[in-house]
Amino acid sequence: MADPRVTQVRDWLQGLQARIVEAIAAVDGTAFTVDRWQKAPGEPLQGRGTTMILEDGPVFERAGCGFSDVQGMKLPPSATQHRPQLVGAPFEAMGVSLVFHPRNPYVPTVHMNVRMLAALPAEGEPVFWFGGGMDLTPYYGFEEDAVHFHRACKSALEPHGSGLYPRFKAWCDDYFFLKHRAEQRGIGGIFFDDHSEGGFEASFAMQRSVGDAFLGAYLPIVERRMNIPHGERERDFQLYRRGRYVEFNLVWDRGTHFGLQSGGRTESILLSMPPQANWSYRREEAPGTPERELYDKFIVRREWV
Amino acid sequence: MADPRVTQVRDWLQGLQARIVEAIAAVDGTAFTVDRWQKAPGEPLQGRGTTMILEDGPVFERAGCGFSDVQGMKLPPSATQHRPQLVGAPFEAMGVSLVFHPRNPYVPTVHMNVRMLAALPAEGEPVFWFGGGMDLTPYYGFEEDAVHFHRACKSALEPHGSGLYPRFKAWCDDYFFLKHRAEQRGIGGIFFDDHSEGGFEASFAMQRSVGDAFLGAYLPIVERRMNIPHGERERDFQLYRRGRYVEFNLVWDRGTHFGLQSGGRTESILLSMPPQANWSYRREEAPGTPERELYDKFIVRREWV
Numbered sequence: 001m002a003d004p005r006v007t008q009v010r011d012w013l014q015g016l017q018a019r020i021v022e023a024i025a026a027v028d029g030t031a032f033t034v035d036r037w038q039k040a041p042g043e044p045l046q047g048r049g050t051t052m053i054l055e056d057g058p059v060f061e062r063a064g065c066g067f068s069d070v071q072g073m074k075l076p077p078s079a080t081q082h083r084p085q086l087v088g089a090p091f092e093a094m095g096v097s098l099v100f101h102p103r104n105p106y107v108p109t110v111h112m113n114v115r116m117l118a119a120l121p122a123e124g125e126p127v128f129w130f131g132g133g134m135d136l137t138p139y140y141g142f143e144e145d146a147v148h149f150h151r152a153c154k155s156a157l158e159p160h161g162s163g164l165y166p167r168f169k170a171w172c173d174d175y176f177f178l179k180h181r182a183e184q185r186g187i188g189g190i191f192f193d194d195h196s197e198g199g200f201e202a203s204f205a206m207q208r209s210v211g212d213a214f215l216g217a218y219l220p221i222v223e224r225r226m227n228i229p230h231g232e233r234e235r236d237f238q239l240y241r242r243g244r245y246v247e248f249n250l251v252w253d254r255g256t257h258f259g260l261q262s263g264g265r266t267e268s269i270l271l272s273m274p275p276q277a278n279w280s281y282r283r284e285e286a287p288g289t290p291e292r293e294l295y296d297k298f299i300v301r302r303e304w305v
Numbered sequence: 306m307a308d309p310r311v312t313q314v315r316d317w318l319q320g321l322q323a324r325i326v327e328a329i330a331a332v333d334g335t336a337f338t339v340d341r342w343q344k345a346p347g348e349p350l351q352g353r354g355t356t357m358i359l360e361d362g363p364v365f366e367r368a369g370c371g372f373s374d375v376q377g378m379k380l381p382p383s384a385t386q387h388r389p390q391l392v393g394a395p396f397e398a399m400g401v402s403l404v405f406h407p408r409n410p411y412v413p414t415v416h417m418n419v420r421m422l423a424a425l426p427a428e429g430e431p432v433f434w435f436g437g438g439m440d441l442t443p444y445y446g447f448e449e450d451a452v453h454f455h456r457a458c459k460s461a462l463e464p465h466g467s468g469l470y471p472r473f474k475a476w477c478d479d480y481f482f483l484k485h486r487a488e489q490r491g492i493g494g495i496f497f498d499d500h501s502e503g504g505f506e507a508s509f510a511m512q513r514s515v516g517d518a519f520l521g522a523y524l525p526i527v528e529r530r531m532n533i534p535h536g537e538r539e540r541d542f543q544l545y546r547r548g549r550y551v552e553f554n555l556v557w558d559r560g561t562h563f564g565l566q567s568g569g570r571t572e573s574i575l576l577s578m579p580p581q582a583n584w585s586y587r588r589e590e591a592p593g594t595p596e597r598e599l600y601d602k603f604i605v606r607r608e609w610v
Contacts, residue, residue, distance in 0.1 A: 033586070035586075053586045062584070062585075064586070179565075179566070180565040180566070180569075180571045180574075243578070246555070247555065250551070250556050251555050251556075251562060251565050251566070257556060260484075260485040260552075260556050261484070264485075266485045267586060267587050269485075270552075270584060273548070273584035274584065275583060275584060275585065276544070276581060276582070276583045277551075277581070277582055278580060278581045278582075279578035279579065279580060279581075280360060280367075280580065281338070281340075281358045281360060281369070281576070282340070282572050
């Protein structure tokens with residue numbers, strides 16, 4: 001029989017996906033396409049998912065939000081380096097992952113992910129780990145937005161331990177870093193992995209708090225910026241910067257890179273790709289421009305709250 | 306004192322780069338930007354290069370052709386698995402690499418690379434290996450073009466051994482394969498690596514033959530297709546398919562992926578990126594369209610000559 005905690009996490013994740021997609025659809029005035037999929041019998045992992053995507057809307061050019069829930073017969077050694085007794089146990093992995101690419105260059109791209117891995121050994125207690133976070137990638141920087149986003153992250157974590165925000169904020173800066181450009185992906189946020197501190201109840205409560213904080217962290221920024229007039233210059237810069245998003249996800253993001261290399265569902269993994277991205281050789285921003293300011297003041301390691 | 310064979314390869318590579326760039330500039334009516342660079346003292350690899358690029362031309366939207374020549378003090382073990390006695394020897398690596406992204410969707414994207422690695426031990430004879438090849442990635446398939454390109458590859462290799470074309474053609478199909486899409490990148494061509502058969506003279510002659518065949522393999526196709534009228538439909542498909550080029554290069558291409566991860570010169574490595582690429586969710590081509598035909602008849606493993 002299924003562990004009731006697995007059901008509890010699944011219910012929360014599916015509810016979260018529904019709430020987020022509903023709010024984004026309302027802002028955009030466009031419904032998401034809902035694509036339910038299931039792994040074919042005989043594949044190494046079994047499972048199912050619901051991929052929701054809005055393409056070519058007036059506010060969002062591409063907004064993807066996926067839920068997936070997969071089961072495997074044997075936990076790989078890499079998943080449980082600290083608990084060798086769980087290697088080979090049946091497991092379940094589920095999560096919600098989203099990337100929203102807005103049309104207006106003044107609205108930042110956002111990423112959020114909440115996931116759970118449960119080892120379900122035949123004998124003994126199940127073990128649960130949580131991971132995820134959220135981070136913001138502006139094209140034009142606004143102090144107010146960066147502070148708002150980080151405050152929302154901090155508030156979500158505060159009730160679960162005052163040390164969590166600084167730890168997860170630094171982890172996010174470390175993770176979302178383009179080593180080949182010596183650049184942060186954006187202004188950061190929070191990131192955590194393999195989290196089981198305090199056991200299931202405490203760590204799931206923390207996870208819920210992060211997921212439930214997402215709309216409050218992002219939507220006010222969208223609403224504030226989505227109608228700012230812009231022209232070709234801002235569009236060009238946005239498209240160029242989106243190239244960095246592609247580079248990060250395909251070269252450095254472990255979930256994307258190893259997902260593609262190990263037979264994950266390609267179209268769901270690549271929900272994170274922008275609708276359009278541009279490259280040009282050695283583009284440089286003139287001093288004193290807002291484009292240059294993005295590099296100098298925003299996509300750097302910085303304390304925002 | 307420098308080994309005269311190293312000088313000989315360098316001269317040929319620089320001459321090849323100049324010839325190719327001159328021919329492409331003439332077709333486009335636009336000069337390449339020439340960017341000479343040098344590794345800073347103290348970096349683990351020493352060396353220099355010349356990056357040439359044409360952006361936003363009438364025929365080529367982005368055409369990059371780079372020459373680089375780097376020296377290291379110690380050959381890494383991974384480079385000489387079959388000759389452990391050379392590990393730790395000084396080495397020199399040089400090559401020309403190009404990717405041309407045309408504007409007209411009826412003109413294919415092309416990639417060519419010729420490279421040499423020399424181990425130069427203090428005692429004993431230097432050892433030379435050659436690698437490279439060329440491959441074609443059409444957006445709209447033409448049997449005539451695919452046959453022409455493969456014939457040119459075959460003719461270049463024929464004088465150096467009748468077994469080379471079938472071997473290098475199959476190697477190319479194996480290499481330029483997007484496992485996460487179960488798709489070939491394009492119609493293939495030839496690919497080889499660690500080639501030293503017959504010693505320096507024979508393998509360098511083969512390499513020269515490949516590099517020197519490039520313009521004859523590609524330019525007639527450009528000239529045949531560059532003025533075919535096209536509209537938004539063809540442009541959309543081209544931009545979407547360019548997304549596959551980005552995916553291949555960032556996820557699967559060893560040179561690109563490891564180059565970025567190991568501190569290579571980012572802007573030179575990413576010469577291969579298209580000026581613009583698009584993504585959309587589960588795009589499918591209707592039966593009977595030329596777009597569907599590309600998948601069914603062209604970007605599959607197939608004998609063209």
